[in-house]
Amino acid sequence: MDVNTVAALKNAVLAQQAYCSALFDQLRRDGLDEPGVSRDPYGPGEQRAHATIEAAARELGLEIERDAASNMYMIMPGRDRSAPRVVVGSHLDSVPHGGNFDGAAGVMAGLVAVRALQAQGFKPACDIVVMAIRAEESVWFPVSYIGSRSSLGTLPDGALDVTRADTGRSLADHMRDCGADPEAILRRERYFDPARVRAYLELHIEQAPSLVEAGRSVGICTGIPGNFRYPNAWIEGSNDHVGLPRRFRRDAATAGAEFAVALDALWAEHEQRSIPMACTLGRFHTDPAQHGLTIVPGVFHFSLDVRAYDEAVLAELDTRVDAIIAGIEQRRGVRFHRGTKARAAVGAVDPAIKAALERAAGELGIAHLNLGSPASHDAAAFGASGVPMCMVFVRNENGSHNPREAMEIDDFLDGTAVMTHWLAEHLA
Numbered sequence: 001m002d003v004n005t006v007a008a009l010k011n012a013v014l015a016q017q018a019y020c021s022a023l024f025d026q027l028r029r030d031g032l033d034e035p036g037v038s039r040d041p042y043g044p045g046e047q048r049a050h051a052t053i054e055a056a057a058r059e060l061g062l063e064i065e066r067d068a069a070s071n072m073y074m075i076m077p078g079r080d081r082s083a084p085r086v087v088v089g090s091h092l093d094s095v096p097h098g099g100n101f102d103g104a105a106g107v108m109a110g111l112v113a114v115r116a117l118q119a120q121g122f123k124p125a126c127d128i129v130v131m132a133i134r135a136e137e138s139v140w141f142p143v144s145y146i147g148s149r150s151s152l153g154t155l156p157d158g159a160l161d162v163t164r165a166d167t168g169r170s171l172a173d174h175m176r177d178c179g180a181d182p183e184a185i186l187r188r189e190r191y192f193d194p195a196r197v198r199a200y201l202e203l204h205i206e207q208a209p210s211l212v213e214a215g216r217s218v219g220i221c222t223g224i225p226g227n228f229r230y231p232n233a234w235i236e237g238s239n240d241h242v243g244l245p246r247r248f249r250r251d252a253a254t255a256g257a258e259f260a261v262a263l264d265a266l267w268a269e270h271e272q273r274s275i276p277m278a279c280t281l282g283r284f285h286t287d288p289a290q291h292g293l294t295i296v297p298g299v300f301h302f303s304l305d306v307r308a309y310d311e312a313v314l315a316e317l318d319t320r321v322d323a324i325i326a327g328i329e330q331r332r333g334v335r336f337h338r339g340t341k342a343r344a345a346v347g348a349v350d351p352a353i354k355a356a357l358e359r360a361a362g363e364l365g366i367a368h369l370n371l372g373s374p375a376s377h378d379a380a381a382f383g384a385s386g387v388p389m390c391m392v393f394v395r396n397e398n399g400s401h402n403p404r405e406a407m408e409i410d411d412f413l414d415g416t417a418v419m420t421h422w423l424a425e426h427l428a
Contacts (some may be wrong), residue, residue: 009424016116017413020112020412024100027053028100035097037097039093040096041140042070042171042175042178045093049092053072054074060076060114060118062114069134069147071131071132071147072131074114078126079123086200088131088419090204091133091135091378095139097403098405106202107131109203109416113128114130116420120424124423133378134150134180138231138342141171142342143342144227144342145344145381146171151191152191152381152382156343160172197382199388199390200387200389202379202391202392203419206393212397214369216368217366217415218369220354221354221392223346223347223349223372224309224348224349224376225276225307226344228306229304229305229341230304233303234337235256237296237300239295252298253300255328255334259324259328260281263324266279266320276309277307277309282304286299286300347380347381347384350388353422356426357418360422360425364414364417366414392418392419395411396411
């Protein structure tokens with residue numbers, strides 16, 4: 001694009017600060033649950049957020065469609081309605097008492113990009129689909145990418161039967177409450193044929209302060225980690241008196257502690273080899289119904305998330321975790337019950353889209369940083385289905401999944417401008 005077109009496009013995006021602030025404020029009210037927001041998936045919080053975004057999309061004259069999972073599609077028609085479409089999206093749900101920007105910023109970026117393009121009289125070559133995705137935050141239902149994988153027909157078997165911890169009700173039941181059709185998902189009906197999606201773009205706040213540290217407002221994604229997870233694992237030992245000598249003990253808590261130390265050593269080993277990965281014990285506790293000051297713990301509960309950017313590394317980590325568990329079981333006379341195993345593939349970004357986003361940032365005069373995502377995102381589900389994808393990150397000082405998310409609107413508009421530049425350049 002020529003210099004004048006680039007400048008006009010950037011100004012059209014930057015002019016929307018008041019529009020963005022008002023919509024973000026409404027989304028905060030939709031999920032307000034002090035401290036922070038709780039936009040629960042397939043619950044009232046997410047429902048209110050979807051209604052807010054739908055109203056904004058209708059004001060822009062966009063076509064509205066929904067699929068069997070109640071994902072929402074807000075469509076800017078292209079010149080060729082039969083051509084493969086470009087999708088810009090993210091999720092609207094949050095973790096309990098989370099921040100206002102994780103996920104929602106990506107949906108907002110799609111609307112802002114469309115609004116800016118409309119202001120420039122731009123008519124895209126193909127449809128631009130702004131997607132508001134359901135149920136990305138697996139803290140509620142222990143399944144990754146529920147909405148996006150439903151849209152692609154790749155939701156794993158058994159996912160609809162998982163229950164939400166706070167309600168005890170199944171994902172299928174919660175879906176029905178929100179007008180979704182879980183039976184259609186079971187039949188593998190899908191909204192997107194991956195071959196008919198030209199690209200998927202997602203904007204997201206950064207989840208480690210790398211951009212803050214570097215003094216840059218925008219990051220371009222280099223990859224999204226895959227993972228394997230055990231949401232509801234536990235260690236079986238034996239409840240005994242605290243005076244029991246060590247050689248007789250089957251202490252589940254000590255076994256859990258050894259497991260944690262071994263995982264940390266595994267992480268340190270990979271860090272020394274400059275191999276990025278992470279492991280997290282999100283739940284880690286004895287059973288409150290049985291534990292006590294004078295009782296050797298016979299039960300210990302934990303959850304495990306292990307992630308890496310390379311499928312071969314992930315497979316190696318899987319084998320290493322198996323070996324760690326086998327050794328602890330043998331040494332301590334306990335048994336690990338891992339329960340259902342969840343899996344998400346590594347998300348490889350498309351090199352051409354990444355290069356074009358980098359070039360866009362340069363033409364817009366926005367200094368950027370190349371960043372590997374420390375977290376999982378719906379973009380990975382599209383990438384795993386063969387859709388070319390990439391992400392744009394926005395500076396955010398205090399991480400995500402907490403009420404202190406600190407994205408600035410000016411930084412958000414910088415990231416949105418980069419994405420809008422890509423749309424204008426490639427859909428002219």
